[in-house]
Amino acid sequence: MTDILVDIKNMTFKREERTIYENINISIPKGKVTAIMGPSGIGKTTLLRLIGGQLKPQSGDILFDGQNIPTLSRSRLYDVRKRMSMLFQSGALFSEMNVFDNIAFPIREHTQLTDDIIEKMVLMKLQAVGLRGAKDLKPSELSGGMARRAALARSIALDPELIMYDEPFAGQDPISMGVIVRLIKSLNEALGLTSIVVSHDVTEVMSIADYIYIIAEQKVIGQGTAQEIRNQTSGLVNQFVQGEADGPVPFHFPAKGLKEELLKVTK
Amino acid sequence: MVSKKVEFIVGLFVALGLAAILALSLKVADSGFSGNGTTYQLYAKFENIGGLKVRSPIKVGGVVIGRVSDISLDSEDFTPVVTLDIFEEYDNFSEATSVSILTSGLLGEQYLGLQPGFIDESLEILQPGDYIEDTKSALVLEELIGQFLFSQGSGD
């Protein structure tokens, strides 16, 4: 296999009493688009936060380029974070700055470059996402799709090695969905960066991912290329990929018997 | 990042705040800094200090020359001992100086009135740490009334 950039080994994470992940193993190859899919509410965003070091697992290792994230000191962790970036579901643009300043923010924070160079860099990043004309707008004036593209420009501002997309397709119309799919793919090829896409939009993910992990019930239940996933026989994977309402993942939230509860109501 | 206008308004705000502090210290308080000038101590024993308090002013002919810095009770003869902080520029009071506890107005605060004694070759100048011998206690209204009634009674 190719080089591994992020390697999660035997990681267990619990939030209070609830187990989110149990002994999970995931490897993210360098320079590829890796997708992590699964039903909502299983903590896919949590996984990205674990890789970013915002949360610490109860046990197990998360290696980023050989460094174990949970054990790093604060300053080492901040150094590692400069090499990765994350595109949040909401975009998380800073609302008090305009688009230009938002994208200039990480450059200004981490480099000593002059204003001229920063301006050139920002304009180039904006050109890449097609928002050069919107540089003076405030985030509140952008549509959802534009905000996400602006946020994407910000996350590639410092040319990171790893970029993590949290639900990049959620709530997008088909056109902007297509735009984002194209952007992820072209960024990955042009800049040679490693991408992790967390999503539950099966078709879009299938079209861009080199490798796919499907997570449910605290574990990896299926993995492989898009083709391999389609050929899986596991009921759970099939239910997810085909989008069936009921199956191994039940339609009903666990509850008492319907008859029993209705009888109680009429009493 | 910060516009010139914002910088200006913030500067104005800080200047205004500092000006207010300065105005409070100079205009509202009694020239507070001179009160922190160097002082020397004299002591005086009184029969009764009445309502005299720490920080009460010490005046000569109405001019403040210092403040009371401490009031304690002598452990041997149980009389109150008052420590007088006097500004250093007033350093030539003679031994004949007397001190009394006075009241400013009918309901006013009590203060220490100093009557400078004459200066003579036979009399020494009071040195820091000396006791002023000639003291007059505070007038206590109840005692005055008592004395008045007593003298009325005995006169008949």
Next chain:
Amino acid sequence: MESILRLGQSTVSVFSGLGRAVIMLMSALLHVPNFKKGYPLLVKQLYAVGSLSLIIIVVSGGFIGMVLALQGYTILVDYGAEASLGPMVALSLLRELGPVVAALLFAGRAGSSLTAEIGLMKATEQLSSMEMMAVDPLRRVIAPRFWAGFIAMPLLAAIFSMVGILGAHLVGVDWLGVDSGTFWSMMQSQVEFGKDIMNGMIKSVVFAFVVTWIAVYKGYDCEPTSEGISRATTSTVVQSSLLVLGLDFVLTALMFAR
């Protein structure tokens, strides 16, 4: 039995909240500040919490001074002591009303907006994304806001007192006819720099610390929902007001009681 359990739980949550607040403040402030980057941030926040609070402080200071003069005059004139109007107004403003009312107004005006702003940044993942960009939000967002509040409030309290005294002068001297010379000279002979002005300043510095700390902590610690932000904003105003009044009693007892 259940009430004991609940008491225990709420005690634990009070202490762990306090612990989180201390840890947050420590990690926000205990580092070598970068003046070149920090200065513009501080100026911006001073503008937001200081300059923009100026109007409410000046207006309420003026009115409180005028009311004090009016009330004080009607009481003092019965004893023929209206000459003491100056010191009465000045002492009440410098010792009590300046620091306390300025702190209460500051909590309502600037504290609530600090909480709401930080809370909203948290809810919209701005703080999180900053952290992922290897920028510590405690230092980038919390620290300048805390320092701005800490610097601005004693200044606001001083402005409040000064404007209040001027307002009292307006009512007492220009309207009710107290002699202007008496007004100022009685004030000057009664007010002491060390005892009254310094102690008032110390009070407002303490209040500044408490109010700003509560405001930034509530924002940083709030539940990242619209309901959570509104609850955090309310509790900023309520808790800082109560704490200011309680601390005022303690500080007054320490400073002025003999």
